[in-house]
Amino acid sequence: xxxxxxxxxxxxxxxxxxxxxxxxxxxxxxxxxxxxxxxxxxxxxxxxxxxxxxxxxxxxxxxxxxxxxxxxxxxxxxxxxxxxxxxxxxxxxxxxxxxxxxxxxxxxxxxxxxxxxxxxxxxxxxxxxxxxxxxxxxxxxxxxxxxxxxxxxxxxxxxxxxxxxxxxxxxxxxxxxxxxxxxxxxxxxxxxxxxxxxxxxxxxxxxxxxxxxxxxxxxxxxxxxxxxxxxxxxxxxxxxxxxxxxxxxxxxxxxxxxxxxxxxxxxxxxxxxxxxxxxxxxxxxxxxxxxxxxxxxxxxxxxxxxxxxxxxxxxxxxxxxxxxxxxxxxxxxxxxxxxxxxxxxxxxxx
Amino acid sequence: xxxxxxxxxxxxxxxxxxxxxxxxxxxxxxxxxxxxxxxxxxxxxxxxxxxxxxxxxxxxxxxxxxxxxxxxxxxxxxxxxxxxxxxxxxxxxxxxxxxxxxxxxxxxxxxxxxxxxxxxxxxxxxxxxxxxxxxxxxxxxxxxxxxxxxxxxxxxxxxxxxxxxxxxxxxxxxxxxxxxxxxxxxxxxxxxxxxxxxxxxxxxxxxxxxxxxxxxxxxxxxxxxxxxxxxxxxxxxxxxxxxxxxxxxxxxxxxxxxxxxx
Numbered sequence: 001x002x003x004x005x006x007x008x009x010x011x012x013x014x015x016x017x018x019x020x021x022x023x024x025x026x027x028x029x030x031x032x033x034x035x036x037x038x039x040x041x042x043x044x045x046x047x048x049x050x051x052x053x054x055x056x057x058x059x060x061x062x063x064x065x066x067x068x069x070x071x072x073x074x075x076x077x078x079x080x081x082x083x084x085x086x087x088x089x090x091x092x093x094x095x096x097x098x099x100x101x102x103x104x105x106x107x108x109x110x111x112x113x114x115x116x117x118x119x120x121x122x123x124x125x126x127x128x129x130x131x132x133x134x135x136x137x138x139x140x141x142x143x144x145x146x147x148x149x150x151x152x153x154x155x156x157x158x159x160x161x162x163x164x165x166x167x168x169x170x171x172x173x174x175x176x177x178x179x180x181x182x183x184x185x186x187x188x189x190x191x192x193x194x195x196x197x198x199x200x201x202x203x204x205x206x207x208x209x210x211x212x213x214x215x216x217x218x219x220x221x222x223x224x225x226x227x228x229x230x231x232x233x234x235x236x237x238x239x240x241x242x243x244x245x246x247x248x249x250x251x252x253x254x255x256x257x258x259x260x261x262x263x264x265x266x267x268x269x270x271x272x273x274x275x276x277x278x279x280x281x282x283x284x285x286x287x288x289x290x291x292x293x294x295x296x297x298x299x300x301x302x303x304x305x306x307x308x309x310x311x312x313x314x315x316x317x318x319x320x321x322x323x324x325x326x327x328x329x330x331x332x333x334x335x336x337x338x339x340x341x342x343x344x345x346x347x348x349x350x
Numbered sequence: 351x352x353x354x355x356x357x358x359x360x361x362x363x364x365x366x367x368x369x370x371x372x373x374x375x376x377x378x379x380x381x382x383x384x385x386x387x388x389x390x391x392x393x394x395x396x397x398x399x400x401x402x403x404x405x406x407x408x409x410x411x412x413x414x415x416x417x418x419x420x421x422x423x424x425x426x427x428x429x430x431x432x433x434x435x436x437x438x439x440x441x442x443x444x445x446x447x448x449x450x451x452x453x454x455x456x457x458x459x460x461x462x463x464x465x466x467x468x469x470x471x472x473x474x475x476x477x478x479x480x481x482x483x484x485x486x487x488x489x490x491x492x493x494x495x496x497x498x499x500x501x502x503x504x505x506x507x508x509x510x511x512x513x514x515x516x517x518x519x520x521x522x523x524x525x526x527x528x529x530x531x532x533x534x535x536x537x538x539x540x541x542x543x544x545x546x547x548x549x550x551x552x553x554x555x556x557x558x559x560x561x562x563x564x565x566x567x568x569x570x571x572x573x574x575x576x577x578x579x580x581x582x583x584x585x586x587x588x589x590x591x592x593x594x595x596x597x598x599x600x601x602x603x604x605x606x607x608x609x610x611x612x
Contacts (some may be wrong), residue, residue, distance in 0.1 A: 122523040126437045128604050140438070162438075171510075180604055182552050183522035184529075197531045259551055260532055260544070267544045294589065298555055298603075301585040305488075305578060306543050307497025345543065 015063045015103075022102055024095025031057045037083035037093050040229050042284065044318070048072045053083060060100060069104040073097065078172045079135075080228075080284045082320065105169045115171035116178060116188050118164045121147045123185040125162035129177035134286035137170035138177060140187075169303040174285035176254035179295075191256055196249070200265060203247040207330050219337040222265045223247050223330070225276040226254040228284035235326045246330050253277070253335050254315075255288025259299040262313050267345050272312045272337035276329070279317040289317070309340055354449075356472040357422065358392040360448060364420045365390075368446060371420035373397075373409050385410060386417075397422065397450055402518040402564050404430035408440050420446045426460075426562035428467035429595025430518040433558055436602055441520050451475045461562045461576070486578050500578070504542045506571035513565035514549065514573055519558035526552060546578075554579035557592045557602040 017024040037053045038044055046052040056073040068074060068085060079094035116129075120143070121340055130138045142162045149155040164186060166177075175188040184193055205220060223242070229249050230236050242248050254277025262273040275296060277289035293315055300310035314336070316329055361371050365388040375384035383406045386392065407421050409609045421427065428447050434440040454476040457465035463478040491499060514520050514527060526548050527533055533545045540546075553559050559579045564597035566576045586592050590603040 124439070124521060125525055126439065128523075128602075131601060158353045182526065182556060182604070185524065193529070245484055260526065260548055263544050263547050264532060267541055294603075297589055298585060299551065301589070302547060302550055302555060302582055303543070304493070304579045305496065305585075306500045306547070307491075307493050307495070308543060309493075320357065342554075 002124075009317065010336065015065045016060050016066070017058050018103055019096065019099045022099035024092065027089070027091045028057060028096050028099075030089040030091050032089065033058060034088060036088060038088050040083040040086045042080070042082065042231060043076050043078075045231060046228070048076055051076055053077070053097060056100065057091075057093075057096060067243065068100055069088075069107055069109045072112070074101050074104055074109075075113065077101075078174075078284050080282065082282060101169070111169045111171070113168075113171065113173050114189050115168040116175070116186050118166060119185045119187070120145045120161075120163040121156075122183060123163035124183070125164060126182075128180045128182070129165075129186050130165050130190075132176050132180045132291060133171075134176065134288070135168045135170045135172055137168070137172075138164050141165045144271050172285060174253040174288055175251070176253060176285065176288050176291060179256050180291070181260045188252070188256070191252060193258075193260075196251075196256075196261060197264070199249055200261070203249070205247065217342050219245050219334050219342075220269075221270045221272045221274060221330070221337055222270050223274045223276060223333075224251055224254065224257045224261065225249070226278055226284070226289070226318075227252055229254070229276055229278045229320075229332030230326065231320055232323045234324055235322075238324075238326050243327075243330060243334070245334060253283070253285045253288035254292040255283075255285065257292060259295060262296075262299065263303075266308075266312055266343055269343060269345075271340070271343045272314070272333060274314045274316060274329070274333050276316045276318055276326075279319040281327045282320050283335045308333060308345070311336065311340060312343065353473045354394045354395075354397070357397070357448070357450060357571075358395050361386065361395060361420070361422065362392055364446060364448060369414070369417040370400055370410075371422065371448065372403050372410065373448075373583050374401060374403075375420035395422075397424075400424060400456070400562075402430060402516065403427050404434060404440075405518040405521075406446060407431065408434055408518075408521065411440060412443055418446070420448050421465055423447045423449055424452055425462070425464050425466045426560045426595075427518075429464075429560040430562065432595040432598050433519055433560060434521070435598050435600075436600065437519075437521070437558075442598060460561070462563075463560060472586045477526045481580060484578065484584070487577060487581065500546075501542060501546045503573045504546050505539060506573055507546070508571060509538045509545075510570060512568040512570065513573075516564045516568045517553060517558075518562065518564070519553065519560065550578060550582055554582040555586065556604045557586055557590070557594055559583050560595050 019028050033054050035054045051073050053073055056068060056071055059068040077094050077097040081094055083093050103208060125140050140162055144158055145161050146156040147159055149157050173188060175191050177186045178188045225248055239248050254275050257275050265273050277292055283289040296315045300313055303310045356374055370385045370387050372385055374381050374396050383401060383403055383579055393557045407419055426541055431440055435442045447467060449470045451470050451473050452465035457479050461479055461481045465478055466475045486606050533540050563576050586603055592600060592603045
């Protein structure tokens, strides 16, 4: 199946021709395989060593269709476009990869990622997730759904209703939908509200931690950090053994963090919460960081209206080319919280 | 001719081309929402006390997917309908608004800036009220005073969910305020500020608050919820340029990924 019959018949259309025919795939042949894109790519560095846009483009040029369709490069590119400005040939590489992915889906291949999951019984099709999804992976559909019978425990009935539906081949598992849904009808496995809460509870805070402040009090800070926002080895090692008083929870994107995560942490007696995302323009999932920034701005305002110190919640950007910035950020946050003192939000250990 | 007589006559006319009109009905001492059909006795149709009818319309339209309904609507009812449309809960093509303005007295009671719908079929439009309480709260209360104020107010909460249940924009099938890991099921009083912060973020913070004031009116503990939500509405407008129910083309702030002006 190396060549496909073209629509006009007669001669055959190569794989490269097909890719070029899809908007985004036009600039395929400009690649001279320098590999600059690979050097920029966070996926190759952090997730999948065999991930390699340069190779994928070669596979297309060499008509190696099945190899290209099975390559992780086809499926894992989130179109963060860090490679785009670096490419000396100005190839919009994520566009080419997107074209290959489109053909792969047409050929019956499926994304290896675990997509967001919709609870069709409770979803009320408001469209928040549809609007916020960076990949237009969610649509509103109508189907026959089993819903619980009101007041009849365990019994269900079948109704025709509208609900959100995730295209598993477009979803990149960022979790922005999950954090935007007011009723948690859409979730991301591994990062459901319950799972994040359990992770936060399981954090091993130092023994003898005094939540009430007073004698022997030292600041405790919880950091939610985007998985993609650190790339320096030193910074990643630093995250594995953060300084005393700091605990780190990793999330797929800063945009997965809901205000509720932060406020419940403070409620439990943690003195400060910081969310770290990628710098504007460098979000791995296009605009997750901006969503989070806007959301936290409003949360901080609300805390201020209620008379709480809004400075206990902070948001920080990490430029992808930063080195050893994390230690500075953490130290700033700690001294900041030290000045604010112990949180007095009716503390209770969760 | 009184306003009420005018209104009843208008509703009778509208019923000729509609499947029904949602309005209030007086039955002895009880007043409740009612779906009027053609030929019904309209002498029992009343407009006080007020009740958020947009929620009733939403439920009726869901139950009768082919129906076209009228609604005797105040300004906040119309804003609620538009907001429900923005959240894909109501199809405005199936709703006809029979607009009634509030009286000056009602506007003062609600501290309402826009006590009238976009079109009015009976009565006189009165001016909106400038909310001095709102404007002064932040300048007259320091951070410590605000905290003391809200702590005392929310300590009265008996977690009856009345504010949520009456809200015309609380349409979720599942509610974060019932999640054990966030607010502790069966716990009274609910955790301050988490419980109230979630409630505020999911209503006014999501651009849903029409300032109808129903949450405060039903609260058995007299918690001044509209003060908090009005302040938050103000922030939503400042940060995201969003005004609840002002338009049916705007996207609510939770749909957006950029603050205004960024």
